Amino acid sequence: MRLVFMGTPDFAVPALVSLHDAGHEIVCVYTQPPRPAGRGKALRPSPVQVEAERRGLPVRSPVRVRRDVAEHEAFANLNADAAVVAAYGLLLPKAMLDAPKLGCLNIHASLLPRWRGASPIHAAVLAGDARSGVSIMRMDEGLDTGDVLAEAAVDLSADETAQSLHDRLGPLGAALITQVLSGPLPEAKPQPEEGATYAPKLTRETGHIDWTRDAHTIERQVRGLTPWPGTFTTLEGDVLKIGGVSLVSGAHDASPGTVLDDALLVACGEDALRLERLQRPGRAMMDRATFLHGATLPKGARLGE
Template sequence: MRIIFWGTPDYSISSLDILIKSNHDVIAVVSQPDKKRSRGNKLIASPIKSFAEQESIKIYTPEKIRNNIPFINELKSLSCDLFIVIAYGKILPKEILEIPKFGCWNAHASLLPRWRGAAPIQWSLMKGDEYTGVGIMKMSEGLDTGDLLLEEKIKIDNNDNLNTLTEKLSILSAKLLLNAVSFLENNINKKINSQLAKQNTLGREITYARMIEKSDFKVNWGDEAIKISRKIKALYPRANTNFRGKNLKILKIKVLSSDEIKNAKYHLMSNYSKPGIIIAVIENEGIIISTKTDPIILLEAKIEGKNISTKKQLIQQLKPSVGEYFLD
């Protein structure tokens, strides 16, 4: 199969790599244009573009794809069988979706129709989903609304964060994608039946994974402890708070259970009435902070201008006092 691959972030690399190593022909890659990603305003290529360059594959990085006639004509001239789209970053318009002989196919990192949209991994963690997965879907003009060809789900572990879950789903996407391309190749002259995948989605809630905004990264200490924990995992390593006027990235916390709170080593401040207050500093353990519900213990963080610190190191670095506030 002659394939044009569309992708941008690191997440897409596993899928491109497995296709390159297969017996299929990746004839070109389309990625987002180079962007200024450093303090020196230096233009940096996307991870997929850098990877494709190493593999000597033809690369396109159009500033726009809608109504871009020269680019659309170039795509048509390549006589492509399939477009494979993995986290490209833009919705493909109808005039592009209609180009390949056997359609455009996307690997989406959720159990559709749950978490349609731009940030499915973050929202599955943020909302405490027990399972997530990957679906191989034929692309249409809607937002993740096409028919599913293949799907596989995985359990979200308690210690998963955005990094670990993204890696798992990236590997799963690559595996399913290769299976899907082989299936499509073997069924070119048959009507593809996605009824099984459709049945798997019956009864699922339709939810939308909007893009993560700057305001989402702020930890709201007035939230329930479990929601704070989920946010820190979902937005790792960028969830943050303010301490003594400086930005503090919260990398790891633990919600303290009732039994742990009763433990003799946790001598908690007893007369606090608001969330976000330091209610204990436990040597070699961490900093305990009040929330709307259970207290949490801050285990790992990074204050601006400093290295990541954990437990005892963190206490030595911040020198916190019982009764001080963390600000959201």
């Protein structure tokens, strides 16, 4: 099949690899332009661009496409049977959505209509969902509202993080889109409106820990925002990044954010959390034992102030 592939981050790479290895003709790869990265702020191409160039595939990286008529025409002139979209990062206008013969097929990292939007993987972990998965959707002009051609589900483990779920759903989406395009397309079914939810936009402030919340909610926050944007608290005005915690049930009468012992147990609005991985300013992330070897966080100290 003659395909255009549109994607940017690591999540999209397995799909590009799978479709190319399956023998589909990838006539063009669209991806976000290179971005400054690292201390030197040198321009770094996206993971999809790196893989496309390694395979000798033509790459286009327009800054924007929504109102670029010339880009719409160039896209249409590719004469694709379908476009496969996986975390591309730009909204496609109707002119592009309608150009491929079979439309634009999106690999979305949730079981639609739950968690439409840009951060479905994080949202599933933050909410404590028992299941997640991927949906293959024919795109329309709405926000992840198109008809669904196929789904594949996974169970979430008790220690699931956004990173671990990302690493499972990328290959799962790759296998599913390759299966969908291996023959006649499955029947596309409209999404039910019942159960529709939207994943909120993530910012650095999303990771700010509010110790008045219950320990279960904060524990999911830490897992759901690992590795990005990460979670943090403050200690005497300094930012203390939190990379892992464990739940400790039981009543206490301390104010939320109070350190309850000399082994990094912190009071929450309900129950408590043991800090298992944390990072001081200017240092690397370290486990609890390593942190306590070089620093103290004594009983009675207050976090979040």
